[in-house]
Structures are given as structure tokens and as C-alpha cells.
Amino acid sequence: MNIDNNEITTLDELKQFLIQVESGVLGLQNVGGVALATSNSDGRPFVAVLSEQHQLLLGRWVSKEVYDNGKDMVRFGVNNKH
Template identity: 65%
Template sequence: MISDNHVIESLDELETFLRLIETGALGLDNVSGIALATNNANGRPFVAVLDDNQQLLLGRWVSQEVFENGKDMVRYGTKKPH
């Protein structure tokens, strides 16, 4: 669910969001993956946190720049110590 209109505008913001997911700080259960995707209705890009059934647990809008340049960070994680 994307419950607000906050947009992740930079790779630093994306990294912070991914770290929150990686460390469990958001308290989400059954997280099995993170993906960049686009909304089918309007093509707006977002980062999706998925559960074991590939259902959306949480989403955040991202800028086009983050969508285009954050793919490796989403794919491979932040690679920094927590």
C-alpha cells in the first residue's frame, strides 16, 4: 500500500528506506523482496516491499531519477554496515 504522497527523490533517501527494511525497523512481517515497479494505472514509479506471496506490503513513490539509477541498490542491497 502507498498511503502517502512522499516521494523518494534521491539515492540517499532510497538507501535510508532500504536500510529500514533490511534492519526490520518498520516492523513488517514476511518481507521476502524489494522491487522497483510502475503503477499500472498511471505509470508512476515506486519501490515495492513484497511478502512471501509477492503481494505488496508497503510502497513508496520514487522520482524518475531514482527509478532509473537505483536498480542496483534495490537488487543488491545497501552493502554498508548497519
């Protein structure tokens, strides 16, 4: 999997990551969406940036707290008012 070793441990870090994805600063092409998921091999949670064809473009590990509490932020996106 294309998951980098950085771990997002706070909701603010998740927000900043989502802003980077949405703004295009990470240079990812054909982004279709973002989802929270768990690794099939060990159950570790991560945030997945998916292509329009639902392929993993980039993943970043997240803490259990972020996985449990960041679902709405991932589902509905972020804006500068959060």
C-alpha cells in the same frame, strides 16, 4: 495499493529506506523482497516491499531519477560501505 505519499527523490533516501526495510525498523512481517515497479494506473514509479507470497506490503513513490539509477541498489541491497 498500499503506497504512502512520501516520495523518495535521491539515491541516498532510497538507501536509507532499504536499510530500514532490511533492519526491520518499519515493523513489516514476512518480507520476501524489494522491487522497483510502475503503477498500472498512471505509470508512476515506486519501490515495492513484497511479502514472501509476492503481495505488496508497502510502497513508496520514487522520482524518475531514482527509478532509473537505483535499480542495482534495489537488486543487490545496500551495505554500510556504499
